Amino acid sequence: MNIRRSFLVGCGAYLPQRIVDNDELAELVDTSNDWIVKRTGIMQRHIAAEEELTSDLAINAAQKALAKASLSVDEIDLIVVATTTPDDTFPSTATKVQAALGVNKGAAFDIQAVCAGFVYALTVADNFIKTGQSNNALVIGAETFTRILDWSDRSTCVLFGDGAGAVVLSGGEITEKTKNYGILSTHLHSDGRQRDILYVDGGPSSTGTVGNVRMSGKEVYKHAVAKLGEVIEEALNYNKLSASDIDWLVPHQANRRIIDSMARKMHLPIEKVICCIEKHANTSAASVPLALSVGMDDGRISNGDLVLFEAIGGGLAWGAGLVRIGEPV
Numbered sequence: 001m002n003i004r005r006s007f008l009v010g011c012g013a014y015l016p017q018r019i020v021d022n023d024e025l026a027e028l029v030d031t032s033n034d035w036i037v038k039r040t041g042i043m044q045r046h047i048a049a050e051e052e053l054t055s056d057l058a059i060n061a062a063q064k065a066l067a068k069a070s071l072s073v074d075e076i077d078l079i080v081v082a083t084t085t086p087d088d089t090f091p092s093t094a095t096k097v098q099a100a101l102g103v104n105k106g107a108a109f110d111i112q113a114v115c116a117g118f119v120y121a122l123t124v125a126d127n128f129i130k131t132g133q134s135n136n137a138l139v140i141g142a143e144t145f146t147r148i149l150d151w152s153d154r155s156t157c158v159l160f161g162d163g164a165g166a167v168v169l170s171g172g173e174i175t176e177k178t179k180n181y182g183i184l185s186t187h188l189h190s191d192g193r194q195r196d197i198l199y200v201d202g203g204p205s206s207t208g209t210v211g212n213v214r215m216s217g218k219e220v221y222k223h224a225v226a227k228l229g230e231v232i233e234e235a236l237n238y239n240k241l242s243a244s245d246i247d248w249l250v251p252h253q254a255n256r257r258i259i260d261s262m263a264r265k266m267h268l269p270i271e272k273v274i275c276c277i278e279k280h281a282n283t284s285a286a287s288v289p290l291a292l293s294v295g296m297d298d299g300r301i302s303n304g305d306l307v308l309f310e311a312i313g314g315g316l317a318w319g320a321g322l323v324r325i326g327e328p329v
Contacts, residue, residue, distance in 0.1 A: 002173045006129040006137070007182040007327050010069025010168035013293035014060035015280070016048040022158070029154045036158045041256025045161030045281035048144045053087045055096040057164035058142035061289070062097060069168035071136060077106030078137035080125045082117030082285035085144045086110055089204055097140065106134060114198075115252050115313025117141055117285030118165070119321055122309070123186040129171035140166040141285035148200055150212035159255075160213070161281035165289025177328050181304075186321040187234050194223060198314040224258050224312045229265045231320040232310055239322055243268055248301050252311035253277040253287040262310065274300065284313065301325060
């Protein structure tokens with residue numbers, strides 16, 4: 001029996017045109033540029049235009065990822081969209097992306113794991129490919145997260161932005177040449193007991209309203225540092241690797257202090273960490289593929305590099321993945 005693996009062969013991103021810096025935000029809520037930068041590292045965020053939907057962001061990112069992968073829409077047979085801010089309660093945003101791209105085969109569906117959503121979606125698509133149910137998958141993280149913010153709550157409204165990132169996974173057999181490439185492993189966890197430290201106070205079943213983000217920042221920070229450290233160690237141990245083997249850490253862009261803490265825990269030079277939180281803020285499920293796209297577009301991440309993803313979000317849900325980018329040449 002031939003063993004299959006997913007190879008990450010393309011990455012793309014999209015950010016809305018409108019940029020809101022901290023000074024503009026300080027005109028809306030009791031805050032300042034110094035306060036935000038000191039506590040989060042964020043300097044600005046992108047905000048979707050009124051007519052822009054999550055699907056629009058996802059479609060743009062997907063088109064760029066397909067171009068980078070040199071694949072046509074006819075070759076895609078799976079679309080998984082990670083989002084907390086779907087266009088509609090149903091149908092899934094992924095089906096709107098599918099129709100807009102002209103993909104006419106396979107399956108399309110959404111996954112909701114908040115900021116950990118991309119790692120969850122990547123895992124699901126990887127398993128589809130491993131089992132032979134899919135050959136070429138689009139995995140997208142897309143959010144119009146600013147639509148669920150309470151703009152009078154400075155503890156949350158300063159943290160988030162909108163955007164989308166996408167990757168293309170292609171399946172292939174593991175050979176002597178390819179055995180060290182592709183998605184080497186992913187590791188997922190959740191703990192519903194921690195629901196109340198990060199949630200939205202609304203929903204179709206509970207209130208019939210969309211609701212706004214509510215967060216206990218200190219509790220989230222504490223859990224994030226501990227749980228991300230544990231899942232990173234789990235991923236490295238599973239693959240019999242050490243932190244020194246990692247070429248790049250691509251973390252969820254939640255808070256600069258959390259990102260720096262992960263680098264210290266791994267004894268990884270900060271130069272090996274892709275950080276774009278200062279320009280993007282926290283884009284939830286989009287943050288990891290957005291950061292990956294930044295690192296690939298500016299030439300830091302290249303074919304053959306070993307990349308570690310990690311993310312944590314409401315639920316709590318968290319995970320990590322080890323991927324060697326591209327395919328052997």
